[in-house]
Amino acid sequence: MRELRVVKLLDRLENAAGLDPLADRVTSVVNAVIRPRSLRDLLHGVPAGHPLHPVAVMIPIGAWTSVAILDIVPGRNRAAQTLVGAGLLGVGPAVASGFTDWSELHEQQKRVGLVHAAANVVASGFYLASYAKRRSGGSGKLLALAGLAVVSASGFIGGHLSYRQAAGANHAEDVPHLFPTGWHRLARLDSLTDGEPTSMQVGGVPLFALRRGEGVDVLSNVCSHLSGPLSDGDVKGSGADACIACPWHGSEFSIRTGEVVHGPATAPQPRFDTRIVDGVVEVSLPGAG
Template sequence: MKTLRPLQSIDKLENAAALDPVANKVRDVVQAVLKPGALRDVLHGVPIGHPLHPLMILVPTGSWLSAAVLDLIPGSNKASAVLIGTGVASAAPTALAGWADWSEGHEQQLRVGIVHATANLIAVGLYTGSLVQRLRGRSGKLLSYTGLVVVSAGGFLGGHMSYRQSLGANHNEDVPHRIEAGWHSIGSLEELQEGMLEKRVLGEIPLVVFRRGSEVSVLSNTCSHLSGPLNEGKVTVDDGDPCVVCPWHNSGFSLKTGEVVQGPATSPQHSFETRVIAGQVEVSLPNAG
């Protein structure tokens, strides 16, 4: 079965360069408002290990969908109004988390995302109008049902961004399935420069290697956020531990453990066990194969 023809046109949004001026301007504003730090990391979902935005979406969309069902039942006007108000109130923090993720996307994701956000903004306006009508004793159902259609269209675009364009997905998930279990040599210790990020390849998997004295740290090189090459990044220090910062979107990872220390990435890098045998550096990835 092929994709429905009307939906194939959504792919064209990815290459709609006419959206770039608006998308780029909004991105700049979001990045100026949401500076790197604890708040931005929370909005990205760093503390929970995956994007926060999809989880938060449940509140407004769940409230509005429930209101749509209650509107079919006589005498449920007050309950519907409460649900619609809940959805409107929760839309702002939900959108803020979405803006944080979107602002760190590539140009195709920005284009689809700006249309996604526009649809959601229109839906919030419709639901706000419906709530005002209900508080004045009117029905408000036409506006709320129209809002449900619009927010559903926006949600469809959100799904396109998440699953077709992989915004928010782990771009490093395949590594354990493409490496054989056991120890593998990646070269001699003497070849590694002290305090420098270097690239090595194990089979088809690129690795980033960092030497500090006789200690060698090895992570998967492809950034889990959007596939940036970590070996081209920079080394920083977090609580005394060396970290690598991705050159594309500034995600930070502990070189010892691979854990995220700074978003927008939410998934850790795969961290390899290392040992030096007869001057050769060997690596092993737990649970590989």
């Protein structure tokens, strides 16, 4: 089966560098408006362990899809108007979570995301106009249908962004499938500099290693957000609270557990067990293989 032509258009959109100046300006606005880190973490979905945006869009999409059904059932105008309004109320969290995620994506993803957002603005405009028309005693059904068409097209673009461009996906999910089972040699302990993040490979899997005294902490080196190299980042804090900050978008992971301390990442880094045998550091990944 062949791909739809529209997919090729979206592939081309990924390389539309002409959108970058606008994307930069919008990013500055988003970063200025949504500043507190705890709020950004919440909007990214750090407590949920995956992005919040797909959940947030359920309210407008669910409400507006229901409007299309109610609009063809006689005598349901009042209920349809209520759902148009409910969908509009749900736009705020969807926009806030979407733009927070979008502000920390790669250029190609931002270009597609910008068109996705623009389509949602147009769709919301149609529903706002539909609501106003219904309130004033008019029909507003055609406006709602136009809104549904645009929001559906926007959903298609959002699917491209999420699944084809892997925005919001866990980029460390494949590590347990790639890493060989059992214990494997990492390095001699005395070859590792104390307190200095190091990049290594075992079985073709990139690893982040940090020697702390006579112990070594090892995580996957590929950031779960968008594959940034953790070994190029800075270590923050010390002891059990020590974190590694990704150099690309600043996600922070606990070095002791691999858990996300701050987003935009929402999925943890795979953490490896370590042991030292005759001065050699060995690693094993629970659940590997």
